[in-house]
Amino acid sequence: MSRIEVPERLATGSVAVAASGVTVQIDGKRILDDVSIDVRAGEVHALIGPNGAGKSTLLSAITGDQAITAGSIDIAGRPLGDWALRDLARRRAVLLQHNEVFFPFTVQQVVEMGRAPWQRTERERDDDEAVAEAIAATDIARFTDRHVPSLSGGERARTALARVLAQRTGILLLDEPTAALDLRHQEDVLRLAREAAAAGDAVIVVLHDLNLAAAYADRISLLQTGRLVVTGRPADVLTPERITDVYRYPVEVMSHPTTGATIILPVR
Structure with missing residues (x-):
């Protein structure tokens, strides 16, 4: 019986996932509108935004589970539609929101x-x-x-x-992996994501908790009503003005007095 060729791991820093101008329209409603991001091997890239922002839809488009109306998605430098399912399963692993x-x-x-x-x-x-x-x-x-x-x-x-x-695919696509977990296991999951990225994996993770995104992500993409607001480092994305505007609730952003970590607090 012949053995199947195993794909090489992507070089750290190379683009593992590229979404360009991705638009998703369902029943006449635009769920995603011209969204472009790239995710590199060796980084944790968090997708954040309010409910209905399009985070999970974008991840579903990247996994191939959601058809796109316009735009393109490449996995490991190859158009998503060109991958056979079994080959794709050797390139990326998917954790859905509901399992x-x-x-x-x-x-x-x-x-x-x-x-x-x-x-x-x-x-x-x-x-x-x-x-x-x-x-x-x-x-x-x-x-x-x-x-x-x-x-x-x-x-x-x-x-x-x-x-x-x-x-063990080299690309991890995680949709709200901390949603049902207690404090310890939330931290454990994101620590594992960081360790995977340190080993060279590309990790895309949908998160609701802004403090987890600030603590563990290398880059963050902030979405609002289906559009990409900004992509960048946590400190550049998570400004009080931007979060207050997007989430429609006032927040304070400060640095931890010991570690310097970014902390987002709602104004109460």
């Missing part, structure tokens, strides 16, 4: 599903190591034998993240 598993798979089995794209490739020999590392990193070892439908929302979210990490 419902209705069949009684165990946690272990779900994480192992992340290795499916690597069958019949030289990376198949890494399956056990990749699964074990993902389980340890997401702190789910104590319930690997449990069936996923019996888990809490947070436990399911961490199981889904472990599957994505086990996939």
